[in-house]
Amino acid sequence: LMRVEAGLPGEGFVFCCLNQVYKIDPSTFHAFMTILEKVDNSHLVLLKYPPQSMKHIQSYVATHYPALRERIRFLDVVEQKQHIMRSRLMGLFLDTPSCNGHSTVAESLFAGLPVVTYPGNKMPSRVAASMLHAVGLDELVAKDYREYVSLAVRMATDQTYYTDVRSRLIASRHSAPLWDRHQWCAHMDRALMCAARHWTLGGSPMTFTVSDCDVDSGTILRREVELHQAPDPPGWTGDRDHHQRPKMAEGERERERTADTAVSPSSLTDVVPPEAKRGPSE
Known part of the structure; x- marks a missing residue:
């Protein structure tokens, strides 16, 4: 051409x-x-x-x-x-x-x-x-x-x-x-798992950076996550224990906090979106 x-x-x-x-x-x-x-x-x-x-x-x-x-x-x-x-x-x-x-x-x-x-x-x-x-x-x-x-x-x-x-x-x-879509999917998977784990353990709203360590294994370790306290979002009532969070029996949350936090997320690396036939989309 x-x-x-x-x-x-x-x-x-x-x-x-x-x-x-x-x-x-x-x-x-x-x-x-x-x-x-x-x-x-x-x-x-x-x-x-x-x-x-x-x-x-x-x-x-x-x-x-x-x-x-x-x-x-x-x-x-x-x-x-x-x-x-x-x-x-x-x-x-x-x-x-x-x-x-x-x-x-x-x-x-x-x-x-x-x-x-x-x-x-x-x-x-x-x-x-x-x-x-x-x-x-x-x-x-x-x-x-x-x-x-x-x-x-x-x-x-x-x-x-x-x-x-x-x-x-x-x-x-x-x-x-x-x-590298495979690496991107692995990192996104780990980021979502980290966020879910932090929320389940009763953590406050945070921004976090997920380390590049052990990406291939898909293992998420608490020591790999650097957390930073974020300000309360607008309209936040101060109730950190949101009513939609799964309820835990007494002592269960503390056991979760001290348990092994390694997670093995399912692989997303084979999920490839179909090719779109279009002009520039942005």
């Missing part, structure tokens, strides 16, 4: 944002335009996602960035396999800081398309940074819009650096945690 066949510019560096358009706020769009201004003969590819967005963006650009009108290209949403193949032809995904791409970023990274992001303070704005960390590319996580622009410009103008980053991203498919 060639760039022109995919509806992409035949020459120049191709930036893209494959997220739904509602995620592009004014500050982010200004950053996009600043990047285009700094990189000669570069282009920005957006999706018609939704289709009505194209005319509004074109009108906005014509008013505020008239010199860049011809450097913005819009593509139709296509099914997932074609979307991933098309992503391989682009140069750099510019993520949306206020609400990141989620499965869209995962698909792009799998295609070998590097992503630059700028994480915020809420979960939806930190997903891309987490995925970049999981493929060993923390260097593409900016601390502010200024660095976001600088990273994008460097990726487009420093060919040696760009080639190195993209090569490392492609190589990560064989070893990075982001692509």
Whole structure:
């Protein structure tokens, strides 16, 4: 598949944002335009996602960035396999800081398309940074819009650096945690078992980190879990012994506290969701 066949510019560096358009706020769009201004003969590819967005963006650009009108290209949403193949032809995904791409970023990274992001303070704005960390590319996580622009410009103008980053991203498919679904299922299984054990033993609401130790054996040991006291949730009445918790006879709870806490969860590693035939879902 060639760039022109995919509806992409035949020459120049191709930036893209494959997220739904509602995620592009004014500050982010200004950053996009600043990047285009700094990189000669570069282009920005957006999706018609939704289709009505194209005319509004074109009108906005014509008013505020008239010199860049011809450097913005819009593509139709296509099914997932074609979307991933098309992503391989682009140069750099510019993520949306206020609400990141989620499965869209995962698909792009799998295609070998590097992503630059700028994480915020809420979960939806930190997903891309987490995925970049999981493929060993923390260097593409900016601390502010200024660095976001600088990273994008460097990726487009420093060919040696760009080639190195993209090569490392492609190589990560064989070893990075982001692509290891078996490890993810094992860790998720252990996390749920830890939470259930803590709740059953009468523990207060907590956040916790589950150690990577003994993942293969599926054994959960109390000493492997680091617990941190969390504040009471809003509206909490102070009754820690919630009425839905299974009732225990006198002394049974104390015996549970001192009993061997090893748990062997059932394996989830063979559960693989069916492949979805769709366009980018975030």
